[in-house]
Amino acid sequence: DIQMTQSPSSLSASVGDRVTISCRASESISSYLNWYQQKPGKAPMLLIYAASTLQSGVPSRFSASGSGTDFTLTISSLQPEDFATYYCQGSYSVTFGQGTRLEIK
Amino acid sequence: QVQLVESGGGVVQPGGSLRLSCAASGFTFSSNGMNWVRQAPGKGLEWVAFIRYDGSNKYYVDSVKGRFTISRDNLKNTLYLQMNSLRAEDTAVYYCAKDNYETTGYYYVFDYWGQGTLVTVSS
Numbered sequence: 001d002i003q004m005t006q007s008p009s010s011l012s013a014s015v016g017d018r019v020t021i022s023c024r025a026s027e028s029i030s031s032y033l034n035w036y037q038q039k040p041g042k043a044p045m046l047l048i049y050a051a052s053t054l055q056s057g058v059p060s061r062f063s064a065s066g067s068g069t070d071f072t073l074t075i076s077s078l079q080p081e082d083f084a085t086y087y088c089q090g091s092y093s094v095t096f097g098q099g100t101r102l103e104i105k
Numbered sequence: 106q107v108q109l110v111e112s113g114g115g116v117v118q119p120g121g122s123l124r125l126s127c128a129a130s131g132f133t134f135s136s137n138g139m140n141w142v143r144q145a146p147g148k149g150l151e152w153v154a155f156i157r158y159d160g161s162n163k164y165y166v167d168s169v170k171g172r173f174t175i176s177r178d179n180l181k182n183t184l185y186l187q188m189n190s191l192r193a194e195d196t197a198v199y200y201c202a203k204d205n206y207e208t209t210g211y212y213y214v215f216d217y218w219g220q221g222t223l224v225t226v227s228s
Contacts, residue, residue: 032211034214034215036150036215038150042220043200043218043219043220043221044142044150044200044215044218045218046205046214046215046216049205049209049211049214049216050209050211050214053209055216087149087150089150089152089213089215091211091212091213091214092213094152094155094166094213095152096149096150096151096152097149098149099149099150
């Protein structure tokens, strides 16, 4: 099975900061990588699919890149509503990373 | 707008059974693959099962193979998950999630999710 590992597991940042979350696959998954945001008590929401394509309706401060085994999600200027948990997911093996909790500093 | 509404969760004893339902609206249900994804309390996300738009193919995570069955009724726009031989480790919120193959060309891109239904397996 292909494993997905995110780093860091948690992150503290301030409104306006630029943050980057990493996701590494245990073997190459080409561009079969998606990113989700989940707020407490809510269902996840798709942010990015195919490694770098922004889902319709998602603010442009979210971007992502990568291919093969290494991927990143970047939020260019954190807004209060962005504090949440972020998951990467390989759509080749249907496995999720363990999540990155983004907290207010 | 797309809506997915799960139901059927509850408390069940180990070894028991439960059937979850997911009522879909706002899109052409019969043209889209569907998934179940679960989240144990305080834990991360785990994909559980997928069914193709016409029910012709079904796939499961290893831990539920032989115990869970995914199915759909395209006339009723409803997705199901029959869960048998339940274990404590099946305790989770179960989400139904629409597959975005039509747009992305990839399976297992979950573009819409329901609000989830909690399944608790406990004696």
